[in-house]
Amino acid sequence: MVLFALRRLNLLLFTLLMLSVVAFSLNYFFPGSAIVNITGLVNATDAQLASYEKLYRMDQSVFFQYLAYLRELFNGNMGVSMSTQNPISEELITYLPATIELSLAALLLAMIFGVPLGFIAAIFHNKVTDKAILSVAMVGYSLPVFWLALILILVFSITLSWFPSSGQLNLLFEIEQVTGFKLIDILLSDSPYRWQAFQDALEHLVLPAITVAIAPMTIFIRLARTSMLEVLESNYIKAARAKGLSNIKIIYHHGIRNALVRIIRDMGLQFANLMTLAMIAEVIFDWQGAGSWLIDSIFQRDYTAIQGGLIALATFTFFINILADFIYASLNPVERYTRHATR
Amino acid sequence: MPRDKIYIEEEFPSPILQLWLTFKRTPVAIWALFCYVLLVLLAIFGSFITPHSAMENNLDMLLTPPAWNADGDISYLLGTDDLGRDMLSRLIQGTSLTFGLSILVVVCALIIGVLIGSVSALTRGVKASLLTHFLDVVLSMPSLLLAIIIVAILGPGLTNVLWAIGLVLIPQFIHITRNAIKEEQQKGYVLIPILDGASELRVLVTSIYPNIIDKIIIQATLAQSAAILDIAALGFLGLGAPVALPEWGSMLANSLDLFYIAPWTSYLPGLAILIAVIVTNLVGEGLRHSLKLQKEN
Numbered sequence: 001m002v003l004f005a006l007r008r009l010n011l012l013l014f015t016l017l018m019l020s021v022v023a024f025s026l027n028y029f030f031p032g033s034a035i036v037n038i039t040g041l042v043n044a045t046d047a048q049l050a051s052y053e054k055l056y057r058m059d060q061s062v063f064f065q066y067l068a069y070l071r072e073l074f075n076g077n078m079g080v081s082m083s084t085q086n087p088i089s090e091e092l093i094t095y096l097p098a099t100i101e102l103s104l105a106a107l108l109l110a111m112i113f114g115v116p117l118g119f120i121a122a123i124f125h126n127k128v129t130d131k132a133i134l135s136v137a138m139v140g141y142s143l144p145v146f147w148l149a150l151i152l153i154l155v156f157s158i159t160l161s162w163f164p165s166s167g168q169l170n171l172l173f174e175i176e177q178v179t180g181f182k183l184i185d186i187l188l189s190d191s192p193y194r195w196q197a198f199q200d201a202l203e204h205l206v207l208p209a210i211t212v213a214i215a216p217m218t219i220f221i222r223l224a225r226t227s228m229l230e231v232l233e234s235n236y237i238k239a240a241r242a243k244g245l246s247n248i249k250i251i252y253h254h255g256i257r258n259a260l261v262r263i264i265r266d267m268g269l270q271f272a273n274l275m276t277l278a279m280i281a282e283v284i285f286d287w288q289g290a291g292s293w294l295i296d297s298i299f300q301r302d303y304t305a306i307q308g309g310l311i312a313l314a315t316f317t318f319f320i321n322i323l324a325d326f327i328y329a330s331l332n333p334v335e336r337y338t339r340h341a342t343r
Numbered sequence: 344m345p346r347d348k349i350y351i352e353e354e355f356p357s358p359i360l361q362l363w364l365t366f367k368r369t370p371v372a373i374w375a376l377f378c379y380v381l382l383v384l385l386a387i388f389g390s391f392i393t394p395h396s397a398m399e400n401n402l403d404m405l406l407t408p409p410a411w412n413a414d415g416d417i418s419y420l421l422g423t424d425d426l427g428r429d430m431l432s433r434l435i436q437g438t439s440l441t442f443g444l445s446i447l448v449v450v451c452a453l454i455i456g457v458l459i460g461s462v463s464a465l466t467r468g469v470k471a472s473l474l475t476h477f478l479d480v481v482l483s484m485p486s487l488l489l490a491i492i493i494v495a496i497l498g499p500g501l502t503n504v505l506w507a508i509g510l511v512l513i514p515q516f517i518h519i520t521r522n523a524i525k526e527e528q529q530k531g532y533v534l535i536p537i538l539d540g541a542s543e544l545r546v547l548v549t550s551i552y553p554n555i556i557d558k559i560i561i562q563a564t565l566a567q568s569a570a571i572l573d574i575a576a577l578g579f580l581g582l583g584a585p586v587a588l589p590e591w592g593s594m595l596a597n598s599l600d601l602f603y604i605a606p607w608t609s610y611l612p613g614l615a616i617l618i619a620v621i622v623t624n625l626v627g628e629g630l631r632h633s634l635k636l637q638k639e640n
Contacts, residue, residue: 018477026496029496030496041516071504086592115606137619138621138624138625138628142617142620142621142624143567143573143617143622144575144576144579144592144613144616144617144620145576145593146462146576146579146592146595147577147610147612147613147616147617149612150595150599150609151604151610151614154602154603154606154609158603167516174536272484273485275485275488276485276486276487279487279488279491280487280576280579283580295580295582296489296490298494298495298499298582299581306492306495309429313488314484314488317485327633
């Protein structure tokens with residue numbers, strides 16, 4: 001396990017290093033001078049810029065510039081946004097939690113519905129139920145997320161008016177931002193109306209979460225189906241059947257547990273996919289998260305914000321990937337030896 | 344006319360022919376292939392069969408509902424948008440933009456990816472290990488996020504979107520080619536031409552490529568469904584095709600503020616994207632299914 005952990009952490013380190021090289025080189029790819037792109041100070045005087053050039057060692061070779069850039073990055077200094085002139089790190093702290101909240105809610109939805117449906121499909125393999133679930137999964141997998149969002153708004157908020165169509169919380173509620181996670185903030189606040197606010201926030205969450213969850217859910221259906229089918233083929237299931245256990249007992253005691261382990265392996269990869277979908281959903285549902293912030297900054301040519309968003313979102317997905325790997329390895333001892341550790 | 348069999352001989356169809364023989368036995372897959380070919384034809388010849396021009400405004404016919412509606416007009420079968428442009432014509436011409444361009448992008452990415460993948464499969468040591476690490480990094484990023492970032496560097500526009508999506512797809516092809524070649528190299532039949540003195544390149548072209556092409560094609564269908572969705576998504580976000588072009592994603596974005604009074608302007612382009620993606624996915628699924636059947640036999 002230690003060797004496995006070291007290998008994975010090594011890979012993470014390498015990955016993050018690569019990412020920082022890419023982010024650093026962006027300063028030269030973006031139009032404009034490199035020092036302005038790094039710091040984001042578009043209105044700075046020459047004297048100010050000169051002092052920053054010294055900080056980032058712009059007079060030395062590219063390698064030392066990169067080291068200086070890394071040092072500032074580790075100090076949490078990502079420059080200021082070109083459009084608002086606020087520090088990028090502060091903006092990220094405000095916007096990133098909303099994206100994570102939306103993604104986690106969607107992940108939860110996708111797993112709660114996707115995994116059991118996949119199991120059901122596997123249990124009724126090659127029967128009508130299986131085929132119906134698979135066709136639904138195929139359609140769900142092919143749905144363009146932005147179109148799904150529009151249809152959901154049209155049906156549930158305009159025609160039926162069950163759920164609000166945009167925003168995170170009704171403007172009537174005044175909730176102070178502590179963690180950035182709306183639901184946690186509401187519970188932490190001492191407002192007398194916090195339970196109403198909580199309910200309101202949940203209602204705002206429903207449509208975006210469903211939008212983001214559909215495509216990953218279909219992937220979970222397929223994953224759960226394949227892994228359950230593989231498990232049901234294996235010898236220990238045959239042994240259990242030979243012992244005379246009923247089908248329900250076999251699936252409940254042996255099938256589900258062993259099949260679930262394999263799904264966790266792919267959860268990390270799905271989370272990356274989910275974050276991208278969340279970015280688009282944020283734009284449509286006017287959700288104040290890192291995704292809509294990043295897309296806005298592309299329109300405003302806010303290069304420091306693009307860079308910061310890239311670093312933050314990518315680092316976050318990498319961490320989730322590694323986390324999923326660790327959970328998987330700790331649940332499934334076989335994998336520790338076959339995967340990255342021995343090869 | 345089939346060839347007369349004079350000698351009793353066993354014929355071994357090539358791997359790609361075998362794939363086709365099993366593929367054509369599933370009706371759903373054949374239907375999907377038929378629709379796929381239809382979409383390709385629409386993408387090529389679409390501009391010749393449209394009833395109206397995709398850009399032409401008819402100011403007397405603003406927001407005409409589809410023909411089956413009471414207020415509809417049969418000469419505008421699927422209605423018009425807020426500038427009086429015929430929806431059917433726009434959708435047909437959009438086929439060449441969203442669907443046709445996605446094929447082009449995938450083909451370019453496939454050629455470059457297979458070339459780099461083959462080179463990397465033949466090299467060993469530090470270079471190859473660096474490449475795999477690099478691929479791991481790129482592959483763990485969601486394709487749309489990468490495309491958005493590349494568009495951010497290049498600036499918005501349809502050409503830049505195509506570059507971005509192509510660049511994003513290349514690593515997938517490198518990865519799959521490299522792994523497939525490595526896998527084939529372990530097998531016995533590759534050893535025979537090597538013992539005959541064939542060069543590595545010749546072994547690759549004559550022995551390995553025919554046996555991995557099915558995997559690459561399957562990857563291509565997956566890549567294409569992602570490419571369609573990405574082109575449309577970037578168009579929808581306003582980073583891709585300009586508003587005037589009938590690209591399905593940007594058509595949808597145009598209809599955002601209309602979709603309560605004229606829902607057909609938003610559900611029709613969405614349906615078009617959905618159908619294109621489903622058809623591509625079904626073809627890919629059919630191929631994968633027949634490959635699996637082959638392995639089992």
